[in-house]
Amino acid sequence: MVVATLLVEHAAELATLAGPPGPRRGAQQAEAGIVRDGAVAVGADGSIVAVGSTREVRRAVQLAPDARVLDATGRAVIPGFVDAHTHAVFAGQRADEFALRLQGHDYLEILSSGGGILSTVRATRDASETQLRQAAFSALSVMLAHGTTTLEIKSGYGLDRETEVRMLRVARDLCARGRPHVVATLLAAHAVPPEFQNDRDGYVDLVCREIIPAVARDGLARFCDVFCERGVFSVEQSRRVLEAGLAFGLAPKLHAEQKSHLGGTRLGVALSATSVDHLEYADDDDLAALADSNTVAVLLPGAAFLLREPRSAPARRMIERQVPVALATDYNPGTAPIRSMPLTIGLACVCVGLTPAEALVAATINAACALQLGETVGSLEVGKRADIVILDLPSVTHIPYRFGENPVQTVIAAGEVVVEAVKSA
Ligand code: NIG
Ligand code: FE
DSSP states (O other): OEEEEEEEEEEEEEEOOOOSSSOOOGGGGGOOOEEEEEEEEEOTTSBEEEEEEHHHHHHHEEEEEEEEEEEOTTOEEEEOEEEOOOOOOOOSOOHHHHHHHHTTOOHHHHHHTTOTHHHHHHHHHHSOHHHHHHHHHHHHHHHHHTTEEEEEEEOOSOOSHHHHHHHHHHHHHHHHHOSSEEEEEEEEETSOOGGGTTOHHHHHHHIIIIIHHHHHHTTOOSEEEEBBOTTSBOHHHHHHHHHHHHHTTOEEEEEESSSSOOSHHHHHHHTTOSEEEEOTTOOHHHHHHHHTSSOEEEEOHHHHHHTTOSSOOOHHHHHHTTOOEEEOOOOOSSSOOOOOHHHHHHHHHHHSOOOHHHHHHHHTHHHHHTTTOTTTSSSOOTTSBOOEEEESSSSTTHHHHTTTSOOEEEEEETTEEEEEOOOOO
16 A cells, blocks of 8 residues: 555545646636545655545555644645746836836837836846845745745846846756746847847847857756747747757747737747747637647736736637647736736636636646646646645635635645645634
């Protein structure tokens, strides 16, 4: 009999998210794999050793003498959230820009006049590695307390080799702490730095010839991303960056069709991108291309909401057409100072029309697939990392319903209890 060092039992609803390998599409996007009176048992190596009804799991495992047993009576238990798109390493904040946007100023106009992303670039270039690490560490603690056990972090506020590398070293240090688990993405093509304002192609050359090789050589990123947008990087420039990344083993991702329709989605599909993200302006041809591919659509409803974007991502059409949908906070100081996946699920339900079950799939297993981690996290299945969240809610349907609250009671990361909030019974 297998030995368990930790057991969560008697969950009113255990959402296993178990299913076939790969991202869930169409009708499968709504299958959360709910078990009533559910339990999940963890072995000494921090992986899941049994999952099912409390009766089944109790029969399948032997508790170690010092095993911890958590009673989840009346509560929902889910896999840790996977936040598949964040810009969590940066210096400074942009509350004044937020206030300007509330008065009607446009996000891309603010950027083209040297503010927006470029103001965070100035602050980040001026910050030491220690300052960046401390700020990001405190943000990650907030995320962990909201149930995020895995997240992606992009660079992109350096826009020069030294600062991009510094940001990714911070991401690597955070990854070494392991809670939450971090995956790094190089986003040197996030904006055109002031030094290259009149020579965009010159900056693309620098990214391709210097920054990508330096980052790949030190193993500092798994993915390469680009902001493919009107007035930022064209489809052709994006292609050059992503192909250069591929040549160095970095898998492509894109910020695509966020503020206009430019063609980034189709470029992403042509390059077998792991994900294309945002997609407010994606059209039916984009959805057809995505449906025929392994690329995951990552939606960021928090950014669209705070930008007061008039168009929302066509999430319902995506699901109807078999496009796998994932969710992420997009945590960044400009468009989305949001660190909560439960809030993001609420926004996804209200603003883009996902059902609570579809949003949960999007925030767990599909988000894991958007980071090429679908085999290790994102569901409660034997052999996977024991990233488990106990919610102070009777059902997963209550996650969006309790809009704006943090419903997380206990967070278990790789089998260790890392957050225990005091909540009323
Ligand atoms: O995902 N769109 C580009 N990048 C980020 C925003 C970054 C920023 O404004 O600092 C996004 O929305
Ligand atoms: Fe982003």
